[in-house]
Amino acid sequence: MNExxxxxRESIExxxxxxxxxPKFDEKGLIPVVTTDYESGEVLMQGYMNKEALLQTIELxxxxxxxxxxxxxxxxxxxxxxxxxxKEFRIDDDQDCVWLRVDVQGGASCHVGYRxxxxxxxxxxxxxxxxxxxxxSFTESEKVFDPKEVYGDAPNPTLL
Amino acid sequence: MNExxxxxRESIExxxxxxxxxPKFDEKGLIPVVTTDYESGEVLMQGYMNKEALLQTIELxxxxxxxxxxxxxxxxxxxxxxxxxxKEFRIDDDQDCVWLRVDVQGGASCHVGYRxxxxxxxxxxxxxxxxxxxxxSFTESEKVFDPKEVYGDAPNPTLL
Numbered sequence: 047m048n049e050x051x052x053x054x055r056e057s058i059e060x061x062x063x064x065x066x067x068x069p070k071f072d073e074k075g076l077i078p079v080v081t082t083d084y085e086s087g088e089v090l091m092q093g094y095m096n097k098e099a100l101l102q103t104i105e106l107x108x109x110x111x112x113x114x115x116x117x118x119x120x121x122x123x124x125x126x127x128x129x130x131x132x133k134e135f136r137i138d139d140d141q142d143c144v145w146l147r148v149d150v151q152g153g154a155s156c157h158v159g160y161r162x163x164x165x166x167x168x169x170x171x172x173x174x175x176x177x178x179x180x181x182x183s184f185t186e187s188e189k190v191f192d193p194k195e196v197y198g199d200a201p202n203p204t205l206l
Numbered sequence: 207m208n209e210x211x212x213x214x215r216e217s218i219e220x221x222x223x224x225x226x227x228x229p230k231f232d233e234k235g236l237i238p239v240v241t242t243d244y245e246s247g248e249v250l251m252q253g254y255m256n257k258e259a260l261l262q263t264i265e266l267x268x269x270x271x272x273x274x275x276x277x278x279x280x281x282x283x284x285x286x287x288x289x290x291x292x293k294e295f296r297i298d299d300d301q302d303c304v305w306l307r308v309d310v311q312g313g314a315s316c317h318v319g320y321r322x323x324x325x326x327x328x329x330x331x332x333x334x335x336x337x338x339x340x341x342x343s344f345t346e347s348e349k350v351f352d353p354k355e356v357y358g359d360a361p362n363p364t365l366l
Binding site: 047050051055056057058061062063064065066067070078080082086087088089091092103104105106107108132134135136137138139140143145156157158160163164165166167168169170171172173174180181182183184185202203204205206 | 207211215216217218221222223224225226227230238240242246247248249251252263264265266267268292294295296297298299300303305316317318320323324325326327328329330331332333334340341342343344345362363364365366
């Protein structure tokens with residue numbers, strides 16, 4: 047699998063309406079990726095791929111990201127065992143975003159230990175008018191795994 | 207609604223494990239947003255918000271994005287009528303990505319006329335080993351609306 051599979055971006059009609067796979071990478075060489083659980087539809091995480099990560103994902107059928115904090119290719123699950131099998135790979139209209147529908151072996155995708163990275167919600171609209179409403183609520187009550195047991199002393203990828 | 211609702215980012219534990227809403231904007235002042243259909247779970251689009259768009263979204267309970275191509279706040283649906291009512295607002299572990307679960311009045315979210323922006327798929331893994339497999343397949347067979355009727359001669363937001 048090599049870069050030959052990427053077509054040149056020649057026209058809006060080609061990018062939006064044709065069968066050509068012509069992904070757009072940003073000025074850092076990255077494309078954002080939304081990853082959802084194939085069964086539940088829940089958004090598990092949002093990450094990035096560079097060209098090599100994208101090619102490896104297509105070839106392996108497993109999610110390979112580019113870690114912006116660690117600056118390395120990141121075959122998700124290689125450390126934690128929580129591999130993401132890609133059941134469906136989608137691209138958006140202007141081909142600058144990827145949607146992966148995955149089957150997560152182990153059931154969790156978040157380095158904090160939760161099932162989804164999106165484990166907190168914020169009230170909006172009428173519910174946001176209370177003075178106490180600018181606090182997050184947890185949507186998952188228990189962690190699926192203990193990150194210390196899985197990752198040991200590896201540096202936390204969260205940047206302030 | 208003003209920027210007072212954003213807490214300062216003080217520690218990894220605070221950002222990941224507390225009730226503090228402390229979103230991280232990138233060097234361009236933007237945060238990526240994943241938008242899914244509240245009923246079907248389908249990913250409709252991926253966009254960006256700046257601080258003002260985020261505040262307006264929270265206040266209105268309707269999705270307001272920042273358009274990178276047009277460089278303006280973009281109250282989704284103001285032109286097309288396809289307003290996105292926010293049923294749930296989630297933030298991820300390191301608070302650098304938003305997930306909106308929305309109810310789309312009119313049923314479509316894509317400027318090309320499809321229900322979802324992600325209307326094409328690419329084979330991966332074993333299915334990608336054919337030489338013919340680097341082409342996209344359409345996952346929606348019909349457009350929900352005619353973009354010419356809805357948007358008229360407005361410039362297409364897709365950039366090559």
